[in-house]
Amino acid sequence: MRIKKFTGRTEQEAIAKVKEELGLNALILNIRKTKPRGIFSLFRKPVTEVTAAYADKDGKKPEESNERLAAATSEAERLAYEETDDFKRQRDKIRSLEEKISSQEELLNKLMGQLSLNEQLYRSYSLRKYDNRVIQVFYDTLVAQGVTPDIAEKVLEDANAIDDESRIDIKLVSTIVYNTIINILGPAEPIELVKTKRTRFVVLMGPTGVGKTTTIAKISSILMLYHNLKVGLITADTYRIAAIEQLKTYAEILGLDVDVIYNSQDLENHLEPIIDQENDVVLVDTAGRSHRNQENFKELSEFLALIPDSTKYLVLSLTTKYEDLLSIANAYSVLTDYKLVFTKLDETSCYGAILNLCYLTGKRMAYITNGQNVPDDIEVAHPEKITKALLGIGGAHY
Template sequence: MEIRKYKGTTEEEARRLVKEELGIDALIVSVKQIKPKGIFRLFRKAYVEITAARDDRTISKELPRINLKADDLLKNQEIIEDTDFNHKGNELDEFKQFIAKYSSKQKEKQIHSAETINSIKKSIDEVDEDKVVDEIKSDKLINKDIFIEEESIEETPTLKLIYNQLLDNEVDEPYANELMNGMVEYFVNNNPGIDELVSIVYKRVVKNLSDFQVIDTHIKSNPVFFIGPTGVGKTTTIAKIASLHTLIHNRNVALITADTYRIAAVEQLRTYANILGIPIKVIYTKEEMLEALDFFKDKDLVLIDTAGRSHKNKVHQEELCELLDSVQQKDVFLTLSVATKYRDLMKIVNVYKSLCDFKVIFTKLDETLSFGNILNIKMATKAKLSYITFGQNVPDDISEINPHKIARNLLGGEDDGSSE
């Protein structure tokens, strides 16, 4: 049995490498997200490492990925270095030399870039959050709407680095362009330092994310529905919010669950209700929903759990729509996992948009390193953001969104966006 490690920028890519070399019968021993530490953070992005095994006798002796594009080579340098070339004969020497030459050139370039990236990080560290908030309203550049071509950013290395930080953190290209709007012209006319450029983009991100709203802890709230795809964390988030409002803010909270499709779902919420000592009602129809709301009319806050439903299932969506329509005064929180692919998130959001107005909760920030999706969804939908959650612990792993933390993350700063 031979054990090998494979690295890819995504799990999918690493799995493909395993499959290419070890075949479909390969045994996956472990899948790890590796975050480069120390100085390597400047040079390398996080990657996924898969340890896989297969019987020696069946391992393909073909050189993996010999048709790699030049740009892929550096990324896969370590994989190639891990591979035993010696038995492959002279034809590979040329290839090895090419890689060595290519990667030393790339490393030179990266050292230069790393200095600039360092300056970006330093600029982010020095941002004065209070000043930013004051400046956002008056900053004329923020309101400028000259569309810039991406090519002009390409020709301006400092801007290109800032732009790339956004793209690397999964900000969708049109929104990255919007954030960089007018920057080339500003750069040419004013010759600003990198800290000023970073600060402009930082302010734009913060401005975009600043329109958020969480459940008020003082006034009596409308009934609050939690909707969203299966398994994103609706019930867990309800438990977190119910705990905070009950234990920290001393409010009278009640729970309703309309998730009667899975036997365990009711028990899951009932367990939290029992621990917190708060009442819970299970409802099957919209009439029962109205009765339950009437029963809880003296409560400060009623949180309503719904069944996770596929956005592709029309019947399920109609049922949800009927339930939501039966309550006039309400707040709805669409719960989304930040780790979902952006294109899928957009499809989900578009379906729910046709049902009702909602605010967005992003869950599972602990499962991804890049928070571009938060900004993408905000910019695409203009829906208000609210809470973020970053772990399974009830009630600790939740907070209201902090636009500064997200902005730092998107510009390559240290923040994981997880806590206050």
């Protein structure tokens, strides 16, 4: 057996030379790339060197010749092909297809997850209530927002009563549901931003820690700074030492005095001079009271009876458990008429309690608060915004 070396710019070229000179029976022993040497090596490309064995003159033939050469040839052809632009284009195509497939898979998994979640929801609501899928979706959305199932049913009554043919009109069904909710919420009734000759008293009442004092600070700042109204402040919260200081701190920033009222007699004595100050609006802070404490409630009732021409705001935190909200609203209904202020919307993603309470009490909303910042985190309640949030339309947030 003899050995011979062949070189080429590529393996393919070198092997082609082997085949040409030694025939298919030549045996490829080694393939290697060699770096050019010498003074001009920088300007020369590397070459491929193929070492081949072939049968010597006495007729001895190299073993395994055919297969190995064929294999080496196809390997060399493969490697050479991998260097071509065509190969690279195909490879990139395959890679991007693979990426697409994996993100489609992700999307599908997500959808499947949602579908099975809906399936679970249907099951937990004792299956579907409505044949009409659109109405069913509204029902599910409202209930997920914390609207009670019976109020959600009431809301959907009109939409569900239209004839079968119209019920497939998604736009019509949506319009009916939307308007029904807007009607239940009714227009907001905040403090009127006009100067009148008389002093208007606005009393904030409600459970402890819901944000009465903070809301008074927000409202008085807005009335004074943005609407140029003359504002007076009274606090009847003398239960906690810090309560008076809390309101006084805000009052000082606004350049206002706070009248502190200790009892009904005190209020009677203070009223005349307060009215004489010719304020447009006097905001009255009260101590947080548990609606279950009858003694406290009696005291508040006597206090309210003494204030002339007053609007009462029942301040409710949206973080309070719904059943408690309901019994608080009921307890205050017995005491007096009121409008609703909802606080701490920033701490919940459920708007359902607002609809439930407006529906059950028939009271109007005044303000919604959504944070601790004075005066920014307050807005006049906005029925359209709340309705959109309840129906999960367009990320309506306060």
